Amino acid sequence: MSEEFPAIQGGGSLILAWQIRNKRVLVVGGGEVAAGRILNVLNADAKVTVISPRSGLNPEVVHRIEKGQVTYHDRKFEPSDLDNVDMVLTAIDDPATSTVIWKLCKERKIAANIADVPPECDFYFGSVHRDGPLQIMVSTNGNGPKLASIVRKQIAANLPVDIGAAVQKVGMLRKKLRKVAPDVEEGPKRMGWMSRVCEEWSLEELVEMDEEDMDRLLGFYKPNTVPTFEEVRLGDAAEELAFDGSFGWWI
Template sequence: MNHMFPIFIKMSEISTLIVGGGNVGHEKLEAILKNSPNAVVSVVSIDFGEALLDLAKDFPNVTLHKKAFEFSDLDPHHIALLATDDYGLHVEIQKEANKRKMLVNVADTPDLCDFYLGSVVTRGDLKIGISTNGKSPTLAKRMREFLEDALPNETQQLLDNLRTIRDKLKGDFAFKVKKLNDITQQVFDKKE
């Protein structure tokens, strides 16, 4: 059973550290920036792959530090994503980061993770996170593709309309919830 608690983080209001500038570091940075283009991210690595360099150049809140990792690199950050091929280094960083009350994700090592990066479906303001509890990123990817095909292209228009209706509704909280539930149920009844 998946006991993970899903949250959506305002990545522009915290600071994230990625350790590793190769393919996996690029994958982690790309996932963050795809969902949060204004995320504040520092990447520490002795070397950077071309793909990561190419991606980072278009995002002013991404800072690259071409150097060996030091524990002091953790200081200004809230989250650390570890993306090197050095398991021993990951273990050391994870222990130190946890002492500092930081959340840590270690690429392909679920036992060292405080959180996982799931697959994400986005339609305008609607965002759906998918987690397999670290067991199968491939299944999460397939579920994302399925939901992307299933969600109507008019999702943003529906959200905007519901927001307008919600803002105009009079009555107490319970009335508003019931009314919005009735309206959204009508939308899904039309699909059948």
């Protein structure tokens, strides 16, 4: 019986989409690596503070400061910088100071990432492909950042153009479905029907889907069927439907 279940591999990380909107993130360092870290957390709508002597700032970090996208302090790290902080990212060429920061974070139970020192990291930054709401991260668990980038590019190259738009449209379809079938007890059916749409329609078809297609498609929810994209787009099936104003289209 045990062979029917996945084997435990171990040595991995729990990859999550960490919501840090309005969380206070401290970045210690201002070089190229710090610039990448800053962009990552700004994209997640965090409130970012950068600590670094001005002489060590990367042009991109200077740009973030000048645009007011981060709070900046022109000096070296001080322990008091950890007051009222939710996350710490260090990217400095000073292993001793990095280790001190790491230990202070452990004492205060603050999640931290010490660049290029995997043992001193609560989490890793992977190589991320971003297309609108779609984010795909490849992680090597700190073993090979460059390889992660190569794998990520290969994955992205095989995705349909504008796949992010498909994700947005699926989100819109889900919202429309909730209006068509708002009752709590409809939850399992809604989830199952949406899953079938995503499985039976190709990614390219989801990219091409427009709002009129969505409205036609929703007519098949009550009978719990999923027509093909061609049937919805051509309207062949719609001609066989009657309209029930209390719910929507039904067969």
